[in-house]
Amino acid sequence: MGFSEKSPNGESGDSVGLFSVTNRFDKTIDSISVTHASTGNGDLDVVNIESPSSLGAGDTEAVTGELSCDSDVSDADAVFEIIASSGSLSVEITRSIQVTCEVVYDPGDETNYRDGQSGDAVQPEDPSGTIENPENVASRDGNSSTAISPGGEQTRVGFRLPVQSASGDYEFELVIGEGTSGGALNNYEAYLVDEEGEPEGGLPPQLDDLNPGENISQYTEGQIKDRQLYVIFEQTGSRGEQELEIDYFELRPV
Known part of the structure; x- marks a missing residue:
């Protein structure tokens, strides 16, 4: 044979x-x-x-x-x-x-995101607010997903990230839509947690000073490799009705 x-x-x-x-x-x-x-x-x-x-x-x-x-x-x-x-x-x-x-990553699949109304991702454990058009963050084409605060409580929504297996350092790129208001930029932050929601407050460094366009944070191999991680978008300031346009994000080796 x-x-x-x-x-x-x-x-x-x-x-x-x-x-x-x-x-x-x-x-x-x-x-x-x-x-x-x-x-x-x-x-x-x-x-x-x-x-x-x-x-x-x-x-x-x-x-x-x-x-x-x-x-x-x-x-x-x-x-x-x-x-x-x-x-x-x-x-x-x-x-x-x-x-x-x-792996083909589809952020619009309900297993890959979670907000206050839908999605089956493990984190965040206590979601509030909604994600409109979650599938749009998959490509850098100008079409945004939108994190929408419910008013009266702070938004907390998230996406599951693909597990990374490469050795070396990593970076997380987040692209914020130009239509996001300055008030929303000042009141939202993005951070990474594991399946248990740890570490509390997210892996350092957190993206807590968001700008329209590209935002980058750097991570070590030990923080990222072979770990199931989630990116959380949280409204930390005003409890008013604010929208954060999320154009694209990617966790990748550098």
């Missing part, structure tokens, strides 16, 4: 070519079974594997599967068990390939 790796690379949910198998026997293989046995990264899985049901002598066919990952995974070793049978004869081989899988 011949084997040729394809080094698959794709986004979570993509169907990709994993490898090819070749029948090097002089008779037809009646049955082929392929199983994803293990992976060197627990965030990666390969599901819905499709392989040829049979393979003629000398023929080569592709094996495909669907990538599934909870965080970005680069060149992870994925092990597959291949069993080929012909009549009373069978052969079993184990092969490893390198797989790269990227």
